[in-house]
Amino acid sequence: MLIREATAKDWHDIWPFFHQIVAAGETFTYPMDLGEHQGRDWWLLTSPDRTVVAVDDSGTVLGTAKMNRNHMGNAAHIASASYMVDPAHAGQGVGRALCEYTVEWARAAGYRAMQFNAVVETNVHAVNLYRSLGFEVLGTLPEGFRHPAKGYVGLHIMHRAL
Template structure:
């Protein structure tokens, strides 16, 4: 697997699984009926933010994607954030872990002091376990912060990792 900067042409491969994941309504706080144009503008970020894709080196298939960006502005611009989507057809192959490691490396190289995930759905246990294994901790949970389509109201975790870097 190779992780590289996303180019405009990658969207055609990302959109089908992006749409599937968002429409399921189980893991993202995006509207379930998010249209393609709005989704593209939200995901395909411009510098200094960044969007990448994980690609199968043999077939060229896009396996997953991540976007990374400052989480806040002004006096809190030293905190990074990121979002991830893995094509469900390629789940369990280490794509999410590889993207997570890549994003953490990017944030450190860019000088961010920490990374914060604002809304990790509590019932998304695979993601919560992955982020914990990569050094994140849950610093708070908003009870009943997310309306899951089958589980009802579940919590939204705020997850954090200090990166030990200085950024002016």
């Protein structure tokens, strides 16, 4: 698997699984009816932020991540990231590889920590992955997310020092 900078051409391959994940409404705080153009604008970031794709040997996009500062001004030393793995490639280590990549990017870019603002507590695979990579749950916003099947569930704030 290769992780490389995403290009505008990659959006054609990202959009189908991005749309599927967002429309399911189970893991992202994006509107479930998010349109393609706005989704592209939100996901494909420009420098100094970054968006990458994980591809296999044939160039198939397996997943994607975006990396950015979490806040501005005097809090701009904290990074954040978001990840989407094509469900057709789940369980193959794509999410782990993307998360490890973003942590290294943030460290190399001089960030002091990484924080995820809204990890849905029922997204146990993501929570367990982040914990295995040194992230801790700092707190949980009770009923901060309306899951389409499980009702109101918590949103974790997760953090790790770099």
